[in-house]
Amino acid sequence: MSGAAWTTLAIVFGAIVLFASEKVRIDLVALIVLVLLVVLGLVTPDEALAGFSNEATVTVAAMFALSLGIERSGALEPLGRLLARVRKPWLLTLALMLAIAPMGAFVKNIALVATFLPLALRVCARTKTPPGRVLLPMAYAAQMGGVCTLIGTSSNLLADSLAQKHGLPPFGVFEFTRMGALLALVGIVYLMIIGRWLLPRHIPAEVGSEAELGKYVTELRVREGSPLVGQTIAEATLGETYGVYPLELLRGEQHLWSPREQRVEPGDVLLVRGDWEKIEDLRTRAQLDIDPENRYGPEHGRTRVLVEAMVKPDTTIEHHSLGDVDVSREYDAIALAIRRRGEVLRESLKDVRLVGGDVLLLLVGEKSVAAVRSDERFVVLSERDDVRRTPRRAIAAIVIMAAVVALSGLHALPIPVAAIAGAVAMAIAGCYGTRDLYAGIDWKIIVLLAAILPLGTAIENSGLSKALVDGGMQLIGSHGPLGALLMVYLLTALLTELMGHNPSVVLMVGIAASVAHAVHADARPFVVAVAFAAATSFATPVGYPTNTMVYYAGGYRFTDFMKVGIPLIAMFCALSMFLIPTFWPFQP
Incomplete structure (x- = not known):
């Protein structure tokens, strides 16, 4: 391989490590890759910025807006009320799927799961x-639905856009x-007949009902x-x-790490x-006294409500300190305590x-509960929004989405x-406010798409793609197009x-x-294999944001995803090897 190919390979490997480690935000990783590609001369400045005007990037942003309109208008509420009547667990599982x-x-699958x-x-x-x-x-059903249309998931739109760059007609x-x-049908049958026996049977729920708040870490000040x-x-x-178990004793600015032998004084703060x-x-x-309430609480006399709110994965407040997230100013709320799965905070x-999946216990002004529920950064788990949404807006959102499709x-x-026109129509119809729109678009995903696209250009320009294909073809040997298709799907x-699915x-x-x-x-069946394999990530809780959300809320272990998800991936792979050549022949 050439020097440019080796350099590109090093960047690809570094990006994989950073994405997998989750130590750096995904959009920042993509921007680091973009800067390296330009500085090292692997892409031109025009090629580097082309992702920001790419059709897939623009369409994904508009689809975020359309999903937001469906969610905020209350169009899903009638279905939610119907499902709330279900009593049997197996029937609830089937009905939800x-x-x-x-x-x-x-509709954006993260919004559906939320x-x-x-x-x-x-x-x-x-x-x-x-x-x-x-x-x-x-969570799996949301992914299985997303792959059913071109606009159901961002990775499908991205695959279509990149395929057109290689001279293929649009999907x-x-x-x-x-x-x-x-x-999806096979997946649902598998989850109902086989998968249900692989799911854990007796695990403690990390999130309970409104009357069953779980274990939290908070600060208590000694009077x-x-x-x-x-x-x-x-x-x-x-x-x-x-x-209640003491973790630390705070005395002024001192953190007394071994508090058991310390004598408690007035004004000390116990982290429990x-x-x-x-x-x-x-x-x-x-x-x-609950110290956060004592320090930041609004004046007495207001009606306030305890709310459990889970931090959504891949939102703007991830990796920010709780002190930086000013819920008191935004929502007349106090963060009383925090819970993190599998970790005792000290x-x-x-x-x-x-981090995504953290659950905050908020003391919220009664009038602000609806605003917290509509915040795209949180999923409210133990409070229900009683704000009445007009049927007119819900109907308008459904009609506009149907028109776009x-x-x-x-x-x-x-x-x-069509997607941009639909977003504008929803704004005019009042399905969401202007501020809601900009808050509801996941800008990290938009930046990720735009900034990571030039990496594909560099892989092509440097000759790395040809080198990898040559190595793969030696591995396949004489197994022909089907063997090559299987290799592409599994990789x-x-x-x-x-x-993650987009990179x-x-x-x-x-x-x-x-x-x-x-x-x-023909290249089309191979692009389809990429789209389907990327959009159905079942084996880990970090492969897809919906998996991360239920990982914390359901009390799962990492291995639970592997036990249920790996057989499902294998089943989808085997079926795809039959269905893809049937619907998209190798020789059209």
């Missing part, structure tokens, strides 16, 4: 069903529907006259007496962990850096133009679990087209 999979073809997650948790609490029996199939809006619907004053932490036996009801009992009986609350499907308008699936599409579409040329076959 049958409802979410078709909607996932047109909408139905609180509903599923409430039904699980009412029927005493572990949420782990329900939430994972729901139709419903071109993936036949295969996607068949795979004058508290019975704890003068005792050591060990003598106070908080764990044995109250079921326990069930919220037990923390409240300790606070009352030991004459303590930092002062204001210094805790948030129809105009795109009939080729009356290009997909980006895409592996890369997706490591670095894997950027890396693989060019390689897939080159592999097709090497085996003297």
Whole structure:
């Protein structure tokens, strides 16, 4: 390989490591890659900036707006009320999958899971069903629905855009529907008959009902006259007496890391962990104050509500400290406590850096609960929005979305133009406010798409694509187009679990087209394999944001995803090897 190819390979490997480690935000990783490609002369400045005007990038931004209009207008509420009547766990699982999979073809799947997650948790609490029996199939169904149309997921749009750069005709809006619907049907049957036996049966729910708030870390300030004053932490036996466990003693700016032998003084702050009801009992009986409320709470006399809010994965507040997220100013709210799955936090609350899946316990002004629920950064788990949405707006959102799909499907308008027109129409119809629109678009995904696209150009220009294809063809030997198709599918699936679906599409579409040329076959079936393998990430909780959301809410272990997801990926792969050549022949 040439020096440029080796350099490009090093950048690709570095990007995979950074994406997989999740130590750096995905959009920042893409921008680092973009800068390196330009500085090292692997792409021209025009090629580097082309991603920001790419059709896929523009369309994904517009589809975020359309999904936001569906969600905010209340168009999904009637279905939610219907599902809330379900009593049997297995029937709830089936109903959620049958409802979410078709909607996932047109509505952003993260929005769908965020909408139905609180509903599923409430039904699980009412029927005493572990949420782990329900939430994972729901997340998988959202992905299975997204792959059914060209506009159902950003990776499909990206695959189509990159395929056109390689001279292929554009895919139709419903071109993936036949295969996607068949795979979704098989996937739902698998999850109901086999997958349900692989799901954990007796796991504690990390998120309960409104009356069953889980274990949190919070700060308690010692008052004058508290019975704890003068005792050591060990003598106070908080764990044995109250079921609340001290983690740290804060005295002014001092962090006393071994607090058991420290004698408690008035004004000390105890960092404690326990069930919220037990923390409240300790606070009352030991004459303590919840320090965040004491410091930042609004004046007394206002009606306030306890709200559990989960931080959505890949939002703007990830990796920011809790002190930087000013919920008190935005929502008349106080962050009382925080819970993180699988980790005991030992930092002062204001210094805790948030990650996706963290659950905040907020004390919210009653009038602000609706605003918290509409915040794209959170999923409210233990509170329900009582704000009445007008049926007119819900109907308008559904009609506009249907019009966008129809105009795109009939080729009356290009997909980006139809999507932008639909977003404008929803704004005029009042389906969301202007501020809602800009807050609702996941700009990290937009920047990721725009900045990572030039990497595909560099892979082609440097000769790395040809070198990788030559190596792959030696591995395949004489197994022909079907063997090559299997290689492309499996490699895409592996890369997706490591670095996410959009970057894997950027890396693989060019390689897939080159592999097709090497085996003297049409490139379209190979691009389809990339799109389907990238959009169905089932094996890890970090491969897709919907998986991450249910991972924390359902109390799963990492291996639970592998047990259920790997057989499903293998099944989809085997079916794809039959269906792809059937619907998109190797020799058209």
